[in-house]
Amino acid sequence: MQWYEIIGVVMIVTGAFFLFLGALGVIRMPDVYNRMQAGTKATTLGALSLIMGVGVYHPAWFFKTGIISLFILLTNPVSSNALARAAHNSGVPLIEESVVDKYAEDKEEIKKEMES
Amino acid sequence: MRVIISTFVLFVIWVILTQSFDPQELITGFIVAFIVSMISPAIAGEKTGKWFQPKRYIYLIVYLFYFIWQMIKSNIDVAKRVISPKLPIKPGIVKVKTKLKTNAAKLALANSITLTPGTLTVDIVGDEFYIHWIDVGNCDDVHRNCQEIAEGFEKYLEVIFE
Incomplete structure (x- = not known):
């Protein structure tokens, strides 16, 4: 086994572990927003580490996997942002333990601003 | 061009x-x-x-390393919360003001905030970000601790995109 293969395997296993934690988070978290925290974003490190691990294991693919991770970095947050915004605007409540909700407080002002 | x-x-x-x-x-x-x-x-x-100023690219590379470090740190933090039996979360949506002006910079900041687990950008109105934070802690005022979410990234993004 080459040294880069060992690094690649370690990265893949780490990625798989973080993806597992993400799945666990989706089950354990109490409301939509917290689930999204675990579900969409434990996966960023998980998926990135996994994909880059494959790139390190096969050095010929390294730049390709680099481009793939770049596109994940660009698109993943946009989709989770859209999901969170849609959830809040269609009235999904935060759990009761939540401390503040500035977005709900300011909603009227935001509406006015959008219309003007 | x-x-x-x-x-x-x-x-x-x-x-x-x-x-x-x-x-x-x-x-x-x-x-x-x-x-x-x-x-x-x-x-x-x-x-x-803007494409021909080498300073921006140097900052971009530094920013990438800083960002990956932040991501690993906060990923471990969220992982700890998920594993621990008591589920120690204190969520809430806070408001953060940014000094960035251009749309590209705002997009990059919102993406960076969303990508570091624990914080999730819900909406952007003008120069105010509404951010869902898994552990609000003692942040009750707009101008105090909440700002720390954005400040670390802002330093670099200001040079890269503005």
Whole structure:
């Protein structure tokens, strides 16, 4: 086994572990927003580490996997942002333990601003 | 000018993806890149001069390392919360003001905030970010602790995009 293969395997296993934690988070978290925290974003490190691990294991693919991770970095947050915004605007409540909700407080002002 | 820059960027991506310097591939790639950038020159942005300042690229590389470090740190933090039996979360949506002006910079900041687990951008109105934070802690005022979410990234993004 080459040294880069060992690094690649370690990265893949780490990625798989973080993806597992993400799945666990989706089950354990109490409301939509917290689930999204675990579900969409434990996966960023998980998926990135996994994909880059494959790139390190096969050095010929390294730049390709680099481009793939770049596109994940660009698109993943946009989709989770859209999901969170849609959830809040269609009235999904935060759990009761939540401390503040500035977005709900300011909603009227935001509406006015959008219309003007 | 905008067309030339976006053609160049697309062409580099093409070469990395195909990984061959066969003339057939290069010519096809160049033609496709040129057609795409004719259709959407917006890829290069409004002020093309920004592409030729080396300072921005140096900061971009430094920022990448800083960002990856932040991501690992906060990923472990969220992982701890998920594993621990008591589920120690204290969520809430806070408001953060940013001093960034351009749309590209705001997009990059919102993406960075969303990508570091524990914080999730819900909406952007003008220069105010509404951020869902898994552990609000003692942040009750707009101008105090909440700002720390954005400040670390802002330093770098200001130079890269503005």
